[in-house]
Amino acid sequence: MSLAPHEAHDAPPVAVEVVLLRHNPSEGFAYRRLITALGRGVSPDRAARGLALLDEHEETHMVHSTSWRATREGGITLTYLVHPDPAPDQPGTPLPEPHEIARSSRPGHPSPPDLEVGHVVAHAVRHLAFLEGTDLAVAAHISAWPDLVHTLRSLPPATAGEMAHA
Template identity: 35%
Template sequence: MPTTDEAMLPGVTVVVETFLLGTTGGRLTYRTASRALTDDEHPDAVARALAGVAADGLLHSTSWRFASGRIVLTYAALPDPDPGSATVVRAPGQTLAAGDGPLSPSPGRVDADDVAVHACRHLAFLRRTDPVVKASAARHRVLWDLLDEHQPAVAGLLRPA
């Protein structure tokens, strides 16, 4: 049985994608940085390098997906050290990407806005349940107040019929 640091799928490209969350003009923003993982790298280390956040920031793995023949591991990092050219996060309450049903969990199409909103909802949930995330929130109140506008949710949350 391989350890967690060994490749589980030889020959499959794994991409580390980091969503840097920040604020500009009182609005929540994101930008992305990504690159393929090499055989000897840990995804956390690649995400940390891509993020470039300060020591008082936060890096958290939020999701993964299969896209274009690759496994994409997504991380959220905050606060964004350079949010000036970032995209504004879609307003809370808008429809999220979802699968067709309980046995088809993957949406047909997932865009960057969908991933950003999912990360925001995930972090809003963790702020209430994880002491490390809660401590980060206390250090970056303006950013976390904007994150809290997103309905807290865990990954894979099923909606009632």
């Protein structure tokens, strides 16, 4: 289905959010969060790399789309995980333990009412743990950080978004 030109102007705003991930074996995960509006004609991947200050040919950082969500204002936020944080000297936010999964208690209303950035980052970390075991390129990238690999493998064995049944 194609949109008529006038309908495109009615499209909800799209934001690109980048979570720049850090891991320290004794302190756990920390992150920086950057966000920008997606410019017209700019791909979300390019916007994410730009936020992280990674040029198009830079290949030492992993950039991976981990999720999307609707905003309260009716827009869409696309979340990307970048590892490692290209500016580790900048202040970061610790990710609290245990990593909480946000959920809705109402099956007909899937968006969690109390979703916070920490939930989004915890989801991104679980997504990374899933990719470490299923995506050869991601596994090769993070193999340079054995402590990170160990921590990811020690997370509860559920993929991002997967619920374990009692």
